[in-house]
Amino acid sequence: MLREGTGIATYGRNLAATLSGNGFSVDVLIGTDKRLAPGDPTRNAISLFDAVRPVPWSPMQRRLRGWFGAPFGIPAHKVPLDGVVADHLAARFRGFDTVRAATDLEPLARCHFGRHSRRVKIKLAEPPSLLHTTQPIPIAVDGCPNLYTIHDLVPLKLPDTTRDQKPYILAMLRHLCRTADHIVTVSEFSRREIIQFFGVAEDRVTSTYQAVTLPAAALAWKDDDIAALLDGVYGLPPQKYFLFVGAIEPKKNLARLIDAYAASGSNYPLIIVGGLAWQYDQELEKIADERFLRYEIAGGWAIPRRLVRRLSYVSAEHLVTLMRGARALLFPSLYEGFGLPVLEAMSLGTPVMTSNLASLPEIAGGAALLVDPLDIDAMGRAIRGLDHDADLRAELRMRGLARAEFFSPENYRQRVADLYARVLG
Numbered sequence: 001m002l003r004e005g006t007g008i009a010t011y012g013r014n015l016a017a018t019l020s021g022n023g024f025s026v027d028v029l030i031g032t033d034k035r036l037a038p039g040d041p042t043r044n045a046i047s048l049f050d051a052v053r054p055v056p057w058s059p060m061q062r063r064l065r066g067w068f069g070a071p072f073g074i075p076a077h078k079v080p081l082d083g084v085v086a087d088h089l090a091a092r093f094r095g096f097d098t099v100r101a102a103t104d105l106e107p108l109a110r111c112h113f114g115r116h117s118r119r120v121k122i123k124l125a126e127p128p129s130l131l132h133t134t135q136p137i138p139i140a141v142d143g144c145p146n147l148y149t150i151h152d153l154v155p156l157k158l159p160d161t162t163r164d165q166k167p168y169i170l171a172m173l174r175h176l177c178r179t180a181d182h183i184v185t186v187s188e189f190s191r192r193e194i195i196q197f198f199g200v201a202e203d204r205v206t207s208t209y210q211a212v213t214l215p216a217a218a219l220a221w222k223d224d225d226i227a228a229l230l231d232g233v234y235g236l237p238p239q240k241y242f243l244f245v246g247a248i249e250p251k252k253n254l255a256r257l258i259d260a261y262a263a264s265g266s267n268y269p270l271i272i273v274g275g276l277a278w279q280y281d282q283e284l285e286k287i288a289d290e291r292f293l294r295y296e297i298a299g300g301w302a303i304p305r306r307l308v309r310r311l312s313y314v315s316a317e318h319l320v321t322l323m324r325g326a327r328a329l330l331f332p333s334l335y336e337g338f339g340l341p342v343l344e345a346m347s348l349g350t351p352v353m354t355s356n357l358a359s360l361p362e363i364a365g366g367a368a369l370l371v372d373p374l375d376i377d378a379m380g381r382a383i384r385g386l387d388h389d390a391d392l393r394a395e396l397r398m399r400g401l402a403r404a405e406f407f408s409p410e411n412y413r414q415r416v417a418d419l420y421a422r423v424l425g
Helices: 007-021 041-048 059-068 088-093 105-116 166-179 188-198 223-234 254-264 281-287 316-325 340-347 360-364 376-388 390-407 409-424
Strands: 027-032 098-103 120-123 131-133 146-149 182-185 205-207 242-245 270-273 293-298 301-306 308-311 328-331 352-355 369-371
Touching: 007 409, 027 105, 059 105, 098 105, 105 120, 105 166, 166 188, 182 188, 182 409, 188 205, 223 316, 242 254, 242 316, 242 340, 254 270, 254 281, 254 376, 270 316, 281 308, 316 340, 328 340, 328 376, 340 352, 340 360, 340 390, 352 360, 352 376, 360 369, 369 376, 376 390, 390 409
Parallel strands: 027 098, 131 146, 146 182, 182 205, 242 270, 242 328, 270 308, 328 352, 352 369
Antiparallel strands: 293 301
16 A cells, blocks of 8 residues: 555655656555455555455464465455445555455465465466556566666665564565566665675666655745744744654664754754654653743743654655754665655755765765764764854755755656667667
């Protein structure tokens, strides 16, 4: 399922828009935990957005799927949305020509691969010109080239930072790298890692990078509009807070960032935007630490104010506004295949502090303040510099805007067009 707000969902939507711009008809295949009726598309459309949870697999179904997988393939059914459902969630599929859904797509693909060590076939009435998965999953479509995007090797390179089943990930990626018609990735760093780790021929792996498409409505807001929203909704003045964006999980390095922020001595708050992923107890404890609680006197009252605040979810428009209004984005991740928040911030003219590891120096391209993400003191000094040095912020803002041009939608469209031309011949 294309979950709203995830990096892979953003990648998928941007890829679809790019392919449409290149003249392709773009269908999307999604997995659902709802039962689908092969001969009743209207019922399928309603079921897809039904909030009632389905009956889970029975013990016998689990045994059968574990024993046999899906030997006859997984059927994918057309799901018409226009004129059927008015659910706001359907809006995420705008830009696709056809929506197809398959029941238990990912669980069944895992079971099938675990039993047979090969990809499961997706059953379509007519094969497409090309299958391109936006994340690694052991599925295949006969009669067309099969491309797979591998964003990074985090589960294998930093196994203690994710909760994936590592033997499955390793075996599945080995299989995809051996059998795919082409592997796609999002940075030269990830490309080199895939080639070296799996021994893939260099001409079978292509980095298309990514592009960023930001909500036009939020980009059109004037400074006064931004100030009003920040103050009215979040109680924040423009340019007087730092921002972190990302899921709360070990690889994002948030615990060290919070300690570095404390060491910087800044009086501007640190705003954390991100949902809870896993192993987040330490981060939540630090966010709630009493050292970040301040009191302000207003109208004879002592008003509590937290210097470190977490927003679990904000809309895309509000996220753009928070980025535009931030003094700087702080993103010292331990490992990223791309690091989309860095590009988003640079595109908006927001100074960036990020890690000197993995793909992040490549994406920043000399336009961000790079730090050792394991060195709390170094990060603290960098935050202090961003806090007090207006010339530094202005320089990073100018460099960031220039660097973001490399990742423009036009450049991304050309890279994808070149890739597809090679694969399709």
